[in-house]
Amino acid sequence: MEGQAAADARPNKTAHPVGRLLAFAGPRRALTYLGCVLSAISMLVSFGPYVCIWFAARDLIAAAPNWDAATDIATYGWWALGFAIASIALYFIGLMCTHLAAFRCASNMRKRATEHLMHAGLGYFDTHASGALRRVVDGCALETEGLLAHKLPDTAGSIAMIAGMFALFFVFDWRLGVACLVPVVVSLACMFYMMGGRGMDFMTRYMESLVKMNKTGTEYVRGIPVVKVFQQTVYSFRAFHDAIEEFTVLAQDYAVKWCQTPQALSLTVISAAAAFLVPVAVLLAPGETDLAHFAANFAFYAIFSAVIPTAMTRVMFMSDAFQSATDAVNRVEEVLAAPVIEAPLSPRTPADNAIRFNDVTFTYEGSGEPALDHVSFDVPAGATVALVGPSGGGKTTAASLVPRFWDADSGHVLVGGTDVRDMDPADLMGRVAFVFQANRLFSQSILENVRAARPDATREQVMAALEAAQCSDIIAKLPNGVDTVYGTDGSHLSGGEAQRLMLARAILKDAPIVVLDEATAFADPENEVKIQAAFKRLARGRDGSPRTVLMVAHRLSTVRNADKIVVLNEGCAAEQGTHEELLAAGGLYARMWADYEKAVSWRITSAEQSSKEPKGTEPHRAERVEGSVA
Numbered sequence: 041m042e043g044q045a046a047a048d049a050r051p052n053k054t055a056h057p058v059g060r061l062l063a064f065a066g067p068r069r070a071l072t073y074l075g076c077v078l079s080a081i082s083m084l085v086s087f088g089p090y091v092c093i094w095f096a097a098r099d100l101i102a103a104a105p106n107w108d109a110a111t112d113i114a115t116y117g118w119w120a121l122g123f124a125i126a127s128i129a130l131y132f133i134g135l136m137c138t139h140l141a142a143f144r145c146a147s148n149m150r151k152r153a154t155e156h157l158m159h160a161g162l163g164y165f166d167t168h169a170s171g172a173l174r175r176v177v178d179g180c181a182l183e184t185e186g187l188l189a190h191k192l193p194d195t196a197g198s199i200a201m202i203a204g205m206f207a208l209f210f211v212f213d214w215r216l217g218v219a220c221l222v223p224v225v226v227s228l229a230c231m232f233y234m235m236g237g238r239g240m241d242f243m244t245r246y247m248e249s250l251v252k253m254n255k256t257g258t259e260y261v262r263g264i265p266v267v268k269v270f271q272q273t274v275y276s277f278r279a280f281h282d283a284i285e286e287f288t289v290l291a292q293d294y295a296v297k298w299c300q301t302p303q304a305l306s307l308t309v310i311s312a313a314a315a316f317l318v319p320v321a322v323l324l325a326p327g328e329t330d331l332a333h334f335a336a337n338f339a340f341y342a343i344f345s346a347v348i349p350t351a352m353t354r355v356m357f358m359s360d361a362f363q364s365a366t367d368a369v370n371r372v373e374e375v376l377a378a379p380v381i382e383a384p385l386s387p388r389t390p391a392d393n394a395i396r397f398n399d400v401t402f403t404y405e406g407s408g409e410p411a412l413d414h415v416s417f418d419v420p421a422g423a424t425v426a427l428v429g430p431s432g433g434g435k436t437t438a439a440s441l442v443p444r445f446w447d448a449d450s451g452h453v454l455v456g457g458t459d460v461r462d463m464d465p466a467d468l469m470g471r472v473a474f475v476f477q478a479n480r481l482f483s484q485s486i487l488e489n490v491r492a493a494r495p496d497a498t499r500e501q502v503m504a505a506l507e508a509a510q511c512s513d514i515i516a517k518l519p520n521g522v523d524t525v526y527g528t529d530g531s532h533l534s535g536g537e538a539q540r541l542m543l544a545r546a547i548l549k550d551a552p553i554v555v556l557d558e559a560t561a562f563a564d565p566e567n568e569v570k571i572q573a574a575f576k577r578l579a580r581g582r583d584g585s586p587r588t589v590l591m592v593a594h595r596l597s598t599v600r601n602a603d604k605i606v607v608l609n610e611g612c613a614a615e616q617g618t619h620e621e622l623l624a625a626g627g628l629y630a631r632m633w634a635d636y637e638k639a640v641s642w643r644i645t646s647a648e649q650s651s652k653e654p655k656g657t658e659p660h661r662a663e664r665v666e667g668s669v670a
């Protein structure tokens with residue numbers, strides 16, 4: 041169902057990008073059309089002053105040298121002023137319309153993308169960085185505003201200007217009109233030459249090189265600490281340096297070798313359009329019977345040829361805006377195609393809080409190998425089951441299927457006998473507290489961070505959860521205690537401390553099912569002892585009743601007391617049973633346990649040896665505490 045929904049929402053890239061963009065504006069898109077029409081009319085009206093000037097010039101030529109006979113000059117002046125004001129007013133109203141539509145379009149884009157992300161499967165956020173999503177939601181909307189608010193009405197105006205010019209050119213003297221069109225044709229030919237064929241090839245390579253330069257630049261900056269530690273400064277800079285060099289060469293080749301001549305030619309002919317009239321006029325003048333009339337026409341075409349550069353420049357710079365708006369609408373539509381968690385039409389309520397994996401297979405998109413391959417196991421209500429196994433075995437993936445970060449491709453993940461896909465998503469989320477592997481704290485106060493699990497919780501309840509999660513020492517050292525904003529000065533937390541805060545969140549939520557993903561992965565031994573205490577509180581619940589716990593664990597010391605241990609290896613449930621049963625079976629778990637014990641005894645030995653050494657070579661605290669846990 042999810043895949044189907046995603047397929048339906050997939051962007052229709054064959055439709056025109058402007059049409060796809062305007063779809064976001066809803067009924068307000070009519071304002072865009074109105075704005076474009078007004079801009080086109082404004083452009084035609086802007087010819088008015090030129091026509092008036094021509095009429096004035098014609099009268100003056102006819103009256104010369106008896107200038108007083110040219111009586112309508114003032115009237116033409118007033119008309120010219122009227123046309124100029126009308127043109128500006130129409131353009132202004134047109135821009136108001138397009139701006140209103142553009143703002144609505146951008147805000148709808150942001151709203152729809154944000155709303156869609158609220159319903160997207162949580163796994164989507166694992167593979168799409170939050171920063172990149174924010175840039176899509178916010179940046180893309182911003183990029184489209186320029187196109188809809190300004191470029192589109194300006195293009196409509198430019199098209200009207202070109203059409204108007206064509207009409208006018210052939211009204212008075214088509215021969216002079218054709219002479220005025222010569223620079224237009226030459227300029228268009230230059231544009232096609234620059235953009236077509238090899239020019240397009242250049243442009244594609246230029247864009248690829250730009251992307252490569254940005255990527256290597258980001259990698260270089262991100263990797264600076266590693267580079268410094270391994271003293272690889274020159275070597276690592278080489279890739280970035282090479283990308284800059286490649287881009288520079290391409291940009292220079294494109295600008296100098298490819299564009300220089302046609303660009304120069306185009307700019308010259310359109311700027312000196314009037315010059316094309318001179319030889320034509322010299323050729324035609326001897327055959328003219330009414331020289332005064334011919335001179336007036338010449339003046340008209342000379343004036344109007346000045347309009348050409350404006351229209352040509354506007355049209356030339358349109359393609360850039362179209363390109364970035366097309367990219368923007370593509371990226372927003374990709375976000376809108378993110379698979380969503382579909383709510384069932386008639387949700388079912390689970391009988392209890394037991395978890396069951398029934399022949400579950402799941403493959404990540406784009407991966408050839410299944411991350412989980414026909415996996416089955418049970419977590420009875422109120423029991424604690426640990427997932428262990430080699431790295432990449434599928435532990436995190438299995439844990440992620442319970443709160444529907446992803447949905448199984450085949451088989452069923454059941455809660456209380458009900459497939460999680462048949463449950464109301466809100467019911468499922470209410471039942472499951474998920475402690476993430478990574479730090480998921482917001483830039484808010486610690487109080488609000490914990491309260492995110494239960495917005496109606498009182499300050500006292502949050503404080504109680506923090507105490508239960510052994511966070512009192514963290515709060516005590518923060519400048520403003522529980523009201524310190526996470527991420528501000530003096531509020532830095534270690535990985536283990538952040539995990540205790542996330543456990544406090546889960547304790548406050550007090551959900552009947554707890555899924556812990558690598559809850560001790562970042563913890564130092566001191567933190568781990570506290571995390572274990574917090575975890576015990578979490579596993580009991582506020583009323584003291586046992587919670588159903590599915591925990592992913594690396595440290596075998598933390599799982600030996602679990603009711604059941606499931607060993608996941610290469611996506612398969614290789615073994616399952618209690619610690620003692622698995623040891624007796626002598627399989628993968630027994631080997632892992634033996635390795636673990638060896639490591640611990642090595643640490644104890646090294647700690648003992650160190651303690652016999654002179655002061656100043658005291659064993660590392662981590663080694664001593666780890667040894668004592670086992």
Ligand SMILES: Nc1ncnc2c1ncn2[C@@H]1O[C@H](COP(=O)(O)OP(=O)(O)OP(=O)(O)O)[C@@H](O)[C@H]1O
Pocket residue numbers: 166167404405407411429430431432433434435436437438
């Ligand atoms: N987002 C993803 N996209 C594609 N493949 C993924 C993704 N996440 C995990 N995998 C792959 O799925 C398999 C199982 O990964 P998973 O993270 O579930 O293993 P794990 O047992 O939790 O590993 P570890 O102990 O190292 O955390 C691995 O082969 C991994 O490379």
